Structure formats: structure tokens, C-alpha cells
Amino acid sequence: MTDLPGIVITGASGRMGRMLARTVQDSPRARLIGALERPGHPWTGQDLGTAMGGAEIGVTVTDDPLEVIARAQVVIDFTAPAATLEFATLAAQARVVHVIGTTGFNAADLKKLEAAARHAVIVRAGNMSLGVNLLTQLTKRVAAALDEDFDIEIVEAHHNQKVDAPSGTALMLGEAAAEGRGVALENVSDRGRDGITGKRERGHIGFSAIRGGDIVGEHDVIFAAAGERIVLRHIATDRAIFARGALRAALWGLGRKPGSYDMIDVLGLGEN
Ligand SMILES: NC(=O)C1=CN([C@@H]2O[C@H](COP(=O)(O)OP(=O)(O)OC[C@H]3O[C@@H](n4cnc5c(N)ncnc54)[C@H](O)[C@@H]3O)[C@@H](O)[C@H]2O)C=CC1
Ligand SMILES: O=C(O)C1=N[C@H](C(=O)O)C[C@H](O)C1
Numbered sequence: 001m002t003d004l005p006g007i008v009i010t011g012a013s014g015r016m017g018r019m020l021a022r023t024v025q026d027s028p029r030a031r032l033i034g035a036l037e038r039p040g041h042p043w044t045g046q047d048l049g050t051a052m053g054g055a056e057i058g059v060t061v062t063d064d065p066l067e068v069i070a071r072a073q074v075v076i077d078f079t080a081p082a083a084t085l086e087f088a089t090l091a092a093q094a095r096v097v098h099v100i101g102t103t104g105f106n107a108a109d110l111k112k113l114e115a116a117a118r119h120a121v122i123v124r125a126g127n128m129s130l131g132v133n134l135l136t137q138l139t140k141r142v143a144a145a146l147d148e149d150f151d152i153e154i155v156e157a158h159h160n161q162k163v164d165a166p167s168g169t170a171l172m173l174g175e176a177a178a179e180g181r182g183v184a185l186e187n188v189s190d191r192g193r194d195g196i197t198g199k200r201e202r203g204h205i206g207f208s209a210i211r212g213g214d215i216v217g218e219h220d221v222i223f224a225a226a227g228e229r230i231v232l233r234h235i236a237t238d239r240a241i242f243a244r245g246a247l248r249a250a251l252w253g254l255g256r257k258p259g260s261y262d263m264i265d266v267l268g269l270g271e272n
Contacts, residue, residue, distance in 0.1 A: 005073040005254055006033035007247075010087060012061055013043050015161075016078035016101060016239060018052055023243040024076070025057060029251060034068035035061045038083070070094050074250040078242075080163075081105050085112050092119035097253035099246050100124040103168030117260040121253040125263040126168020128245030132219065133263045135234045136176040139221050142230060143180025148203045150223040150230075152177050157210035157218040165209040166191065169219050169234075174205050177221065 007024050011017040012035035024032045035048040041063060049057035062068050069075055069090045077087050078101040091098035098116070103126050105113070113122060127133065143152060156170040166174070178185035183203070190206040200206070217236040222229060245263060252266045264270050
């Protein structure tokens with residue numbers, strides 16, 4: 001037995017689930033105590049290490065969230081909105097830290113997560129990397145410095161298996177730009193232009209999504225004016241950056257007061 005915090009990974013067979021399992025296994029500061037998959041998943045009942053094609057690690061993949069969350073100190077969750085809402089309820093009941101990387105929530109989902117955060121620590125971010133969270137701060141500053149002569153457009157590119165658009169990261173960047181401008185994103189957001197859309201509205205923030213191949217995640221924030229253009233760009237080439245951020249959030253969340261936190265809190269990037 002050890003005193004290291006016990007971490008459960010949800011969606012263990014997924015792109016992020018596998019990366020998270022390796023990251024936690026390699027960490028001297030945490031131990032992997034559980035791996036969760038959806039009911040009926042072929043990995044259920046198998047050792048996670050062997051299911052991933054390696055050596056046995058002594059963690060059996062389960063489809064019983066209640067049992068595994070009750071044994072954990074932290075749940076790291078990169079799955080899908082419906083699954084994450086279920087885990088948030090269980091984590092709140094068990095007073096377990098819930099690190100949420102899942103994207104694609106609607107407004108009603110976010111309200112439910114807020115309710116769960118009254119009972120347990122939730123750290124949620126559409127992107128857990130240091131680089132993107134720094135980019136949100138830069139975006140806010142540039143948007144605050146420029147007026148509406150600069151059109152703001154956010155362009156994101158991801159692999160062909162991604163199911164939500166705009167990406168969680170694009171929405172974070174849009175929120176940051178809107179905050180810098182002192183407006184509410186929901187009032188100025190242009191999404192999914194197609195056909196005779198009319199001219200671009202001054203002050204709006206546009207979103208475009210590219211899907212193809214194995215692109216890990218790329219985001220441009222474009223500030224375009226007459227005669228000049230500023231482009232802030234982040235390119236992810238390895239999902240390890242998200243997993244490292246998630247593990248950092250997990251350790252940071254231990255012993256905190258219940259509430260909703262994000263990676264700006266974890267990384268200490270907020271303005272004083
Ligand atoms: N915040 C961040 O830094 C990042 C967020 N993401 C987000 O994480 C999520 C997952 O991304 P990927 O790993 O690429 O997807 P994926 O499709 O490869 O993996 C999702 C996994 O969740 C599992 N799952 C679904 N419902 C479940 C349930 N009820 N119980 C247990 N497991 C369940 C699936 O079987 C699958 O194995 C997406 O929303 C994505 O946008 C991805 C990368 C970074
Ligand atoms: O689905 C992904 O892959 C990613 N999702 C996150 C998002 O929606 O922004 C983060 C990253 O870009 C990879």
C-alpha cells in the first residue's frame with residue numbers, strides 16, 4: 001500500500017484514455033487504481049496494460065463507475081458529455097476531485113456541472129495544455145488592445161474522428177477574445193457560415209473548423225484589419241501535453257474547497 005493519491009481514468013481505451021493511463025503510471029506522484037469504459041466495451045474485465053498491448057499492470061477495466069469512483073481520490077475524465085455528467089454526480093457524492101477534459105457540453109450540461117461543483121472539486125478545461133492556456137491570456141490582451149476595426153476569426157483543425165465543433169479550445173479562445181472586448185460571446189458569435197450569409201458583422205467573432213487525418217489540434221486566432229493581420233497560433237503535436245496538464249490538475253485539486261476551477265487556476269496564470 002502507498003499514500004499516493006489513487007486516480008481513475010474514464011474512457012480508458014480512447015485516444016486520451018490510453019495517454020492518461022501511461023502518464024499516471026509513469027508518475028511518481030500518483031497511482032492508477034481504476035480504468036473505466038462504457039458498458040459492453042470489449043476491454044471490460046481485461047487488465048488495462050495487456051489490453052493496451054503491453055505488460056500486465058494489475059488494473060482491471062470495469063464498466064461500473066459507482067464502485068471504481070468510490071475507491072478513488074481523483075477521476076480524470078476525457079469521454080463524452082452524457083458520460084461526464086453521470087460521473088460528475090458520482091464524484092460529487094463521493095467528494096472526489098473530478099478533472100474534466102471532455103468537450104461539447106451545452107448550456108444545460110454546464111449548469112449540471114456547476115451543481116456538482118457545490119459538493120466536490122471540478123477542474124474543467126477544453127484544453128489542458130500550458131500553451132493553449134497561455135494563448136487564452138494573450139488573446140484576451142490583444143482583443144482588449146484592439147478595436148472593432150480588427151475582425152476576430154478563430155480557425156481550428158482536428159483529426160477526422162472528432163465529434164464536436166467548434167472545439168472546446170476554440171470556444172475558450174472565443175470567450176477570451178470576447179472578454180477582452182467586454183462583450184458576451186453568445187451575442188457576437190458567428191458559427192457555421194454557409195451560403196449567402198451577408199457581409200461580416202463588425203464586432204463579431206467567427207469560428208471555422210477543419211477535420212482531417214490525424215491532426216492532434218491546431219488553433220489560430222486571427223485579428224484582421226485593413227492592411228494588417230495578427231495571427232496567434234498554437235499547434236499540438238502530441239496528446240501528452242493534455243495528459244500532463246490533466247495530471248497536474250488532479251494533484252492541484254486535492255484538498256481544495258469544492259468549486260469549479262479551470263487550468264488558469266491550476267497554472268496560476270490569472271491576473272491579480
Ligand atoms: N481538454 C483537453 O485538453 C482535451 C480534450 N479532449 C476531449 O476529450 C474527449 C475524448 O477525446 P478522445 O480521447 O479523442 O475520444 P475517444 O473517442 O478516443 O475516447 C472516448 C472514450 O470514452 C469512452 N466512453 C464513452 N462513454 C463512456 C461511458 N459512459 N463510460 C466510460 N467510458 C465511456 C469511449 O468508449 C472511448 O473509449 C473529447 O470530448 C475531446 O474533445 C481531447 C483531448 C484534449
Ligand atoms: O478532440 C480532440 O482531439 C481535442 N479536443 C479538445 C478540443 O475540443 O479543443 C482539445 C484538443 O484540441 C484536442
